[in-house]
Amino acid sequence: MHSEPIRIFVHGGTFDKEYNELNGELFFKDTHVVEMLRLGRCRLEVAVETLLMIDSLLMTDADRQMILQKCAVARERHIVITHGTDSMPETAAVLGKSLKDKTIVLTGAMIPYTFGSSDGIFNLGTALAFVQTLPPGVYVAMNGKYFPWDSVRKNKELGVFEAPTTT
Amino acid sequence: MHSEPIRIFVHGGTFDKEYNELNGELFFKDTHVVEMLRLGRCRLEVAVETLLMIDSLLMTDADRQMILQKCAVARERHIVITHGTDSMPETAAVLGKSLKDKTIVLTGAMIPYTFGSSDGIFNLGTALAFVQTLPPGVYVAMNGKYFPWDSVRKNKELGVFEAPTTT
């Protein structure tokens, strides 16, 4: 039984998109992660901190350095990052090259939580479990699977994560 | 990255309760596990098999021996069992005393999936992640945590799972 504290860094992404009923566009307001943890009756010792609320396609190198810095200085050795799916492997690579002594799991969603049919709560469950049990390193948790940071890509045609095919 | 097949044995429990609109009672029809895997965009190699559809308070010793037998002969070395919460520790103990070479994770829900606010999909996510990463043994996955079979009880006043307090 794992009993160490876990930090969750929130970076927006589809996870947290909402529908603006005045103009019909999707936007970010607040994260739903705390509500999702409550819904899942989660009793882990978890601290949730919002770093960014953006679409991951808009994430810059400076944003990734900031995330890296936050992970490096966090006192927890187990970190979950909610992140847009489009550039999740890129962020994982930035973290993976530098951070060797913490278990860091990035996860996200294909469907916004507020749509009621989200994969987000399932993915959050897998990420929280993987972060307790995997050895130090940086991983992506999507589609029920985990991928080391140097062996994952998003297949944008299928909307799924997979290991790159080797040749 | 785990790539072995996983078996899910379904035993009913709150997970799969439905509302009978003709008499206002809760009942079992079919399992929702396959739909929940689809919702979670799960891409693991998973075989779902329904063994029982009952309230776990009604589970007998014979039922538990049947489950034990099914786990023993399953060709998969990674097994998730969806189970009512009330007697989940008892079933885990029956399995844990006999099965040493497979990773088996029991999980369940406090709220039926059909209620829309279920903890079931979160728990299913954690169970599928734990079953890929924990060493052989029998575990309960609830509240975001995992518990070895010989160190778990349901606190029925709070509706949460916890390690027994030692004296």
Next chain:
Amino acid sequence: MHSEPIRIFVHGGTFDKEYNELNGELFFKDTHVVEMLRLGRCRLEVAVETLLMIDSLLMTDADRQMILQKCAVARERHIVITHGTDSMPETAAVLGKSLKDKTIVLTGAMIPYTFGSSDGIFNLGTALAFVQTLPPGVYVAMNGKYFPWDSVRKNKELGVFEAPTTT
């Protein structure tokens, strides 16, 4: 365009049943009618008042006399009553025999609102529309239809409301 105030009397029923995750039983806590009105972006002038929170099978003659009295003295001429479906026609009959100068519409649900797939919000929509447009009298609004109080029964085999067949 109707612009008179509407009163909603809440009497529990399936509409407002919740799932008790500690014992697996259905129970009543607070009404969901206000939340449903908000969800429906309702902008009518509506006052919501909870009279009872019970299963309509347990409703007594005294309860019905109380409801009749509340309707009689309400200053609004347009009243919606949320009510369990099992004895809705009986309550409608008690009201219908006495109240001639107000438009009163009873409605309910076959599935609790908290199950996420409720017919309750649809029925509440129909009831609020009927109460604005029907002439004075007492009606049941279920299944998208309205029925005068003296021409409605619940078909308990099918779980639908219908006019009694005449012979």
Next chain:
Amino acid sequence: MHSEPIRIFVHGGTFDKEYNELNGELFFKDTHVVEMLRLGRCRLEVAVETLLMIDSLLMTDADRQMILQKCAVARERHIVITHGTDSMPETAAVLGKSLKDKTIVLTGAMIPYTFGSSDGIFNLGTALAFVQTLPPGVYVAMNGKYFPWDSVRKNKELGVFEAPTTT
């Protein structure tokens, strides 16, 4: 008790928008009206026909003439139209000036049905009730209210429908 058949013409709008998980955009696939009627346990004699699946901001004069023509030739005297909210009053005006002998009710939603928190099912309930009870004419049903076609505007700041203020 109304017993005449009702026709529902579907014109897309927010009602029927879905989330495309591959590109994060909203799009139209099929209408959800039939599913919503089933969810509402609607037992009215209703025929659903999809005319268009577009955002109402893109609706042209030719589209409105087509709708007018379809309403004129429909054999039903009671017609509900699901329509995007942005130009609903414009379409209502085109219909209202020409059609005098049928009861036609336009309705829509501020939030897509697939978001789980939709006002659509509430509005559909009100529209189906109003179409059974209002005298011939063309109306908009939103926010629990009905508005004659020549006395309605969408307040785009508040996202609600209202009667124009007279001076």
